[in-house]
Amino acid sequence: xxxxxxxxxxxxxxxxxxxxxxxxxxxxxxxxxxxxxxxxxxxxxxxxxxxxxxxxxxxxxxxxxxxxxxxxxxxxxxxxxxxxxxxxxxxxxxxxxxxxxxxxxxxxxxxxxxxxxxxxxxxxxxxxxxxxxxxxxxxxxxxxxxxxxxxxxxxxxxxxxxxxxxxxxxxxxxxxxxxxxxxxxxxxxxxxxxxxxxxxxxxxxxxxxxxxxxxxxxxxxxxxxxxxxxxxxxxxxxxxxxxxxxxxxxxxxxxxxxxxxxxxxxxxxxxxxxxxxxxxxxxxxxxxxxxxxxxxxxxxxxxxxxxxxxxxxxxxxxxxxxxxxxxxxxxxxxxxxxxxxxxxxxxxxxxxxxxxxxxxxxxxxxxxxxxxxxxxxxxxxxxxxxxxxxxxxxxxxxxxxxxxxxxxxx
Amino acid sequence: xxxxxxxxxxxxxxxxxxxxxxxxxxxxxxxxxxxxxxxxxxxxxxxxxxxxxxxxxxxxxxxxxxxxxxxxxxxxxxxxxxxxxxxxxxxxxxxxxxx
Numbered sequence: 204x205x206x207x208x209x210x211x212x213x214x215x216x217x218x219x220x221x222x223x224x225x226x227x228x229x230x231x232x233x234x235x236x237x238x239x240x241x242x243x244x245x246x247x248x249x250x251x252x253x254x255x256x257x258x259x260x261x262x263x264x265x266x267x268x269x270x271x272x273x274x275x276x277x278x279x280x281x282x283x284x285x286x287x288x289x290x291x292x293x294x295x296x297x298x299x300x301x302x303x304x305x306x307x308x309x310x311x312x313x314x315x316x317x318x319x320x321x322x323x324x325x326x327x328x329x330x331x332x333x334x335x336x337x338x339x340x341x342x343x344x345x346x347x348x349x350x351x352x353x354x355x356x357x358x359x360x361x362x363x364x365x366x367x368x369x370x371x372x373x374x375x376x377x378x379x380x381x382x383x384x385x386x387x388x389x390x391x392x393x394x395x396x397x398x399x400x401x402x403x404x405x406x407x408x409x410x411x412x413x414x415x416x417x418x419x420x421x422x423x424x425x426x427x428x429x430x431x432x433x434x435x436x437x438x439x440x441x442x443x444x445x446x447x448x449x450x451x452x453x454x455x456x457x458x459x460x461x462x463x464x465x466x467x468x469x470x471x472x473x474x475x476x477x478x479x480x481x482x483x484x485x486x487x488x489x490x491x492x493x494x495x496x497x498x499x500x501x502x503x504x505x506x507x508x509x510x511x512x513x514x515x516x517x518x519x520x521x522x523x524x525x526x527x528x529x530x531x532x533x534x535x536x537x538x539x540x541x542x543x544x545x546x547x548x549x550x551x552x553x554x555x556x557x558x559x560x561x562x563x564x565x566x567x568x569x570x571x572x573x574x575x576x577x578x579x580x581x582x583x584x585x586x587x588x589x590x591x592x593x594x595x596x597x598x599x600x601x602x603x604x605x606x607x608x609x610x611x612x613x
Numbered sequence: 614x615x616x617x618x619x620x621x622x623x624x625x626x627x628x629x630x631x632x633x634x635x636x637x638x639x640x641x642x643x644x645x646x647x648x649x650x651x652x653x654x655x656x657x658x659x660x661x662x663x664x665x666x667x668x669x670x671x672x673x674x675x676x677x678x679x680x681x682x683x684x685x686x687x688x689x690x691x692x693x694x695x696x697x698x699x700x701x702x703x704x705x706x707x708x709x710x711x712x
Binding site for chain 2: 267270271283284287288289339340343345498500501561567568569571577578580
């Protein structure tokens, strides 16, 4: 099942990137006055990629249903999944949006649209790309979820623009070489425009990728001690190779294309085409490793995975605080509450080892909190003592950093 | 292949409690989808001692009510679907001490 899920996830990323890349190439990279056949070919690839994405999404839904039902999913189960879960609703909305885009693509192709219409179509493709973030690891991040989802969306978008754009560039140059008849400046113009796109995309994907690595991996040992970390390292290796080839293209092939005369132009184009093809293959390898990453537990969860069915907290002496501090801001001392839901607010200094807090009411552990506010549910009437203790990421090591307050529930 | 794990459970995993709990509550490491998540508590002979529907008391916390428990050991079987689409399951245990 995992291999099929990985393949589906990777194919989905590749299809989306190629879809966006071909549209961007048709709308933004292709110089005016180029043969309509090339534009039509780009649109044909874009439409095929979109159809592939929609079909792979259906396969992914069936795989998900298969896991939930432990057998081929019934229509009832699928309907419940699509209507009652956040990920199901996102799937449904994305599939409907994708089908509408398919209609748009048919219209654009039939009317032989160009210019602003193609640019608009490329912009309409963006929500389809970024919506993947709404079912990614980012959406399950407990703290700063909106920031994590935004970073994931930005990363997906930048990667799709770079990787998908490369495939489109390779497609265009190869198409022009086979079909012939392109203006001599086609390769130069497209490479120049793509370079500008890459110069924006690459820094964006590096910074958003670094942020995601930080929240999903957390530490260097996690990078090489967990499956997630190892696959991420593999992805980074592919990325470094791709970036190196891109740099060679930018600093050597691009000037060569611009200055080549008739005799050398063909050889320069051939060389550039090979390098761009290699870059595209590496891009596909990156998308494949990304597909696997979406299925692996993030490295920061390794501590939970290794202690499956964990003893959540074992009584043990509090460890040195090492700079960690916690201060309860709500409830206030002796505050009286009418209901059983007690709003909790606190300030937390994590120090060297602190990660989150455990909340105890009258000495009994009742929950953990990573964000600095939450709700204590189901507190019985009476006078209670709330104690917060700072805990390390392993959920076991409680630090000598705590605060205590008494409150009353009527 | 799993993502949401119990971070805190009440009763604690492997704990021995003096008073029989009236519910089991599990806080997971990620927000979860109630519609495809379940908790079943069983006694030593496999009899189900939980009753009613699983409740979602916070986006990452589930609870289920228990029948009055006698002294003995109990297992808490859980399966959840996290919001990032992954399914996890596992078993926690606790014991009610003899008075």
